[in-house]
Amino acid sequence: MSSSHRRFLQLLKNWPVDPSKQGRDLGQHIRDQVKIAFVNGEVFPGNQQKCDLEYLALKRISESQHAKQYPRTLKSSALGLSLEECSSLVSNDFLKTVEEEEQGIFKRTLNKIFKSKDSK
Template sequence: MNSASRYRDFMRLLERWPLEPTKSGRDIGERIRECVKIAFNSEQFNGDPKYCDQQYKSLKNLSDNSYANTYKRNKPYSSTGLTAEECKLLLSNESLEYLKKDDRGLISKLFNRD
């Protein structure tokens, strides 16, 4: 497989990777796209096809959510006690801006403690 077809495969995979608009500048899909472009431009992937294929397989597994499907979670929340939706809200750019403006510590802000 040549580098052009590998690049097309990566681009098709990245099209399926969701972008999170509430995390612009900090989104993992955005960052992965940048890294893939850099790797192809720097010949990192073109010089080592085995490494390129390994990286593609790893990204595909993440994109397909294969690990979450293989290792089912017993509880619908994280170690913080927050659900996925609550974590998503907390990590949005708007929430982080709010937390930066407040003088209290993170834990106090999260649990409304003075």
């Protein structure tokens, strides 16, 4: 049973955490779930077969097995954006900017007025 715990720990070494997606990062979520699943250390209290299947699925994702098996011919997305541009679009900073813009000019102006009154 302890081999499952070690396999997950080895898998997590290869799975980076993206600091630009703090609170929404898949790598951090998987780490948290592994901590919960192996709360008693190396002993997994649940269904070992399900644990093995989840490990294999995560391993395929981390190794980009399907991306290697079915390589893309184009280096852009459906929107015509590069990988770097797509990554910046899903960052927390960009999402904050979008939320502020969705408020509309009236709400933004009111927020600025109330913030300036609070700081006095």
